[in-house]
Amino acid sequence: MSIDTKTAGRVAKLARIKVEEADLPALAQEFTNILGFIEQLNEVDVEGVEPMTSVTPQRLYRRDDTVTDGDQQAAVLANAPDAREGFFAVPMVVE
Amino acid sequence: MSDLMKLTLAGARDALRAGETTAVELTEASLAAVAASKPLNAFVHDTSEIARSQAKAADARIQAGDAPDMCGLPIGMKDLFCTKGVATQAASAILDGFKPEYESTVSQKLFDAGAVMVGKLNMDEFAMGSSNETSVYGNAVNPWKVDEHDLTPGGSSGGSAAAVAAETCLAATGTDTGGSIRQPAAFTGITGIKPTYGRCSRWGIVAFASSLDQAGPITKDVRDAAIMLEAMCGFDAKDSTSMNLPVPNFEAALTGDIRGKTIGIPKEYRVEGMPEALETLWSEGRQMLRDAGAIVKDISLPHTKYALPAYYVIAPAEASSNLARYDGVRFGHRAKLEAGDGITEMYEKTRAEGFGAEVQRRVMVGTYVLSAGFYDAYYNRARRVRALIKKDFDDVFATGVDAILTPSTPSAAFGLGEMADADPVQMYLFDVFTVTVNLAGLPGISVPAGLDSKGLPLGLQLIGRPWEEGDLLNTAFALENALGFNAKPNQWWR
Numbered sequence: 326m327s328i329d330t331k332t333a334g335r336v337a338k339l340a341r342i343k344v345e346e347a348d349l350p351a352l353a354q355e356f357t358n359i360l361g362f363i364e365q366l367n368e369v370d371v372e373g374v375e376p377m378t379s380v381t382p383q384r385l386y387r388r389d390d391t392v393t394d395g396d397q398q399a400a401v402l403a404n405a406p407d408a409r410e411g412f413f414a415v416p417m418v419v420e
Numbered sequence: 421m422s423d424l425m426k427l428t429l430a431g432a433r434d435a436l437r438a439g440e441t442t443a444v445e446l447t448e449a450s451l452a453a454v455a456a457s458k459p460l461n462a463f464v465h466d467t468s469e470i471a472r473s474q475a476k477a478a479d480a481r482i483q484a485g486d487a488p489d490m491c492g493l494p495i496g497m498k499d500l501f502c503t504k505g506v507a508t509q510a511a512s513a514i515l516d517g518f519k520p521e522y523e524s525t526v527s528q529k530l531f532d533a534g535a536v537m538v539g540k541l542n543m544d545e546f547a548m549g550s551s552n553e554t555s556v557y558g559n560a561v562n563p564w565k566v567d568e569h570d571l572t573p574g575g576s577s578g579g580s581a582a583a584v585a586a587e588t589c590l591a592a593t594g595t596d597t598g599g600s601i602r603q604p605a606a607f608t609g610i611t612g613i614k615p616t617y618g619r620c621s622r623w624g625i626v627a628f629a630s631s632l633d634q635a636g637p638i639t640k641d642v643r644d645a646a647i648m649l650e651a652m653c654g655f656d657a658k659d660s661t662s663m664n665l666p667v668p669n670f671e672a673a674l675t676g677d678i679r680g681k682t683i684g685i686p687k688e689y690r691v692e693g694m695p696e697a698l699e700t701l702w703s704e705g706r707q708m709l710r711d712a713g714a715i716v717k718d719i720s721l722p723h724t725k726y727a728l729p730a731y732y733v734i735a736p737a738e739a740s741s742n743l744a745r746y747d748g749v750r751f752g753h754r755a756k757l758e759a760g761d762g763i764t765e766m767y768e769k770t771r772a773e774g775f776g777a778e779v780q781r782r783v784m785v786g787t788y789v790l791s792a793g794f795y796d797a798y799y800n801r802a803r804r805v806r807a808l809i810k811k812d813f814d815d816v817f818a819t820g821v822d823a824i825l826t827p828s829t830p831s832a833a834f835g836l837g838e839m840a841d842a843d844p845v846q847m848y849l850f851d852v853f854t855v856t857v858n859l860a861g862l863p864g865i866s867v868p869a870g871l872d873s874k875g876l877p878l879g880l881q882l883i884g885r886p887w888e889e890g891d892l893l894n895t896a897f898a899l900e901n902a903l904g905f906n907a908k909p910n911q912w913w914r
């Protein structure tokens with residue numbers, strides 16, 4: 326399958342990665358090559374095969390739903406690019 | 421001093437216990453070797469202060485008669501492991517300045533066992549690469565050389581492999597999502613094991629593809645791999661995929677006796693263009709295992725051909741989801757914003773500036789294969805193929821096969837920059853022999869086997885049954901003994 330620049334632009338948007346207009350044709354070509362490689366999977370007969378969810382036949386480990394930790398505000402915010410008054414600060418989200 | 425760095429983990433452990441050297445001496449020797457290894461660009465964050473205090477504490481423990489196997493041994497830590505208060509960047513600009521407030525379970529276990537961290541190691545950005553050329557710190561360089569050109573140490577654990585092969589530290593941590601421990605170990609003439617998925621906790625290891633990622637050691641030989649793996653393994657309630665199984669004494673499994681074991685040789689691993697030296701080594705390996713008393717038989721893993729395409733759907737899909745957390749809000753880099761930029765611009769600019777080209781490419785491929793309309797055609801189909809790849813192995817093991825012998829990589833190390841103009845898909849082919857093992861969640865080990873026509877190391881891989889790392893290590897030990905590989909790179913960087 327061939328990926329056009331419009332699709333490449335849409336994927337970049339969905340991935341939240343800014344791609345300049347001029348770079349879209351090259352990106353579309355790379356997608357086309359990679360997806361072309363992936364297309365080989367269509368040769369495989371997967372009729373009746375369940376998609377794998379886990380390589381080990383075990384349920385995910387669960388613990389009791391209790392508080393085991395807390396009061397970590399300073400640690401949580403320690404690496405924030407911008408934090409104010411105990412919160413992460415970001416540009417305005419709603420007008 | 422440099423002689424101390426020639427020791428294995430086992431040798432250094434025994435010397436420490438016998439009082440022939442001290443952790444402080446070993447650590448100073450390692451730090452000096454690290455400082456002299458700048459041209460290899462293997463170490464990217466200095467932790468010498470931590471190392472010195474850990475060494476002192478280790479000497480006190482040894483004095484007090486409490487000396488776990490790793491006590492006082494200088495190791496390097498891949499930059500993918502979160503280390504409390506120490507820069508952890510996964511070789512990415514987007515994690516610039518990040519210092520975790522927590523310690524990864526694997527690094528904590530190693531520290532509890534007394535290991536000394538002499539530095540953080542170079543790698544491919546977010547472990548995405550097979551040549552260590554996607555790192556924000558620049559390429560790591562292979563200590564092996566045949567002419568003036570620098571060679572890749574492999575990836576993504578390229579810094580780990582270069583550091584151990586160059587004898588700057590006694591061993592290092594690595595992680596393996598599609599071959600990132602075994603491929604660099606093979607390229608640098610040393611040993612690397614990826615344990616069964618679920619053996620090592622992934623908690624605190626920067627995630628790439630969660631259903632495939634597994635940590636393991638990169639060491640000089642099989643005995644060291646057994647010692648260090650044991651220290652890294654074990655159940656962890658903080659990782660929901662961690663397996664609650666006892667950790668056996670892996671070193672005790674190394675008897676070298678493999679009489680009566682059955683070794684499978686998969687016909688699908690014979691690929692076009694494989695160098696003759698590799699073909700020869702592979703058949704020599706078969707003969708050696710036979711001579712050691714094993715039964716060697718031909719087997720078939722029919723879906724092998726589809727492992728790489730399945731991997732390049734599943735790994736990017738999981739990566740696109742895992743890497744969604746890098747948005748400039750909670751940690752790492754945030755782009756400078758123009759007047760009027762809102763939250764979406766902040767995400768888009770931050771991620772465009774912070775992620776390198778390969779990471780962007782994979783995140784976008786992952787976004788595409790998970791997007792509405794393509795989820796079934798790509799992602800679900802790949803997961804079905806993955807189930808068939810695992811079934812291939814299950815079927816073979818059900819016939820009584822104990823381990824599978826293959827080459828580790830399709831060739832020896834290539835030159836840095838040599839693949840720059842190549843299609844990304846060509847680079848992906850370097851994982852062709854290792855990636856099946858991750859898809860099936862199995863343990864796999866690469867041991868150095870010999871040199872190619874140019875004098876560069878080549879590795880052989882053994883694949884084992886799930887949870888039977890002890891048995892796998894023992895087979896690798898027998899193979900290592902028979903191969904007798906002892907070539908070392910010239911120390912041109914000193």
